Amino acid sequence: MTGDGPLDPGVAAGDVDAADAEDGEGPPEIDEGRYLYCVVSVDEGSPVEAFEATGVSDEPVSVVTNGGIAAVVHSCEEVYDSADLGRVRRWLVRHQSVVDDAGEAFGTPIPFQFDTILRGDDEAVEEWLAAEGDRLRELLASLAGHWEYRVEVVERDPPSADRLEETDEELADLRERIDGSGEGTGFLVEKQYEKRVETLREHRRAELTADLADRLAEHTREVHELDRSPAADLAGGSGREREGETICRLTLLVAEEREEAVGAALDPVADREGIEVRFTGPWPPYTFVPELGGGEE
């Protein structure tokens, strides 16, 4: 990793490492482009001129307005792609910081996916805003005053198989058969036993999750259940080793005035013995924005 201090200006695509790309394809080329962070609502009082932020690779961020909405962009000539993980992480943090700042300055934004780049200059961005204006304004109006929150529930000490036997006859029965059988059949029964343990744990998680979703329903506009393990765990060696079993991960779309109510609804869950609740936000509504466009063809 590069070690020359924090935030060395990332070099975009065309990296030395680019040749390592599995399919060997180079990134798309552009002469002039605008990296799009988010679209926001603006009026006379909005700090369009005053808004300042540092972009993904240290570029100055600007605001392009048209018809009561604005795109938060920076000027770029290449897509951002790198095999240097540290660099990708820095880009992602910057992207999120800019969208966050825009959200604070202008209200709930429509956040765009990392590396969304419009071909052309500011004028092209304006044209795009004009062409998509109706859809964008509608979406902004719908999201106004709403933010994304994330909830992760972890059970520090999930019940052991022995404890599950106490309440599940089938499992207790399998245990007896294992204890009373010879080596050959014992192996098969053990497999059945493991499967039963997994099923019971799954049921338990589903129950706890359903209970939580119930508690949150009246305070949220939308609740989505996410994969239990974040991408981090897939690659192994996640940065934060957490003990216990993840019961569920939820993402919520919440009106800002309901934040406290959501927190209060989580309290009784967090108070349970051995349960840890992580509640984060407010974030831009990344998971609650649709695919846009496609209507121009």
Place this chain on the structure above:
Amino acid sequence: MKPSKDEDALVDLLDVVLRDGAILRADVIVTVADVPLVGIKLSAAIAGMETMTEYGLFSEWDARRRAAAVDRRQYDDGEHGPLDVGDESENGE
């Protein structure tokens, strides 16, 4: 309980930044679906997050947030979101 918006929380969000967010399909857009390296290396990138602090990135992130809070007072009505970044920091320079 109150929501937090600290480093751990941000780390969790980064895969969201990459995978979610509005996706734009328009003829003005540079196709990013095929950007090779970012996609391939993503899981690994997120996984190595513990090293972020080493880059000094998070202290920078915090510093920017505090600066933004100061700027905001100039044009904001004073109603801020509940940002949990802490008003004091042990900024070890």
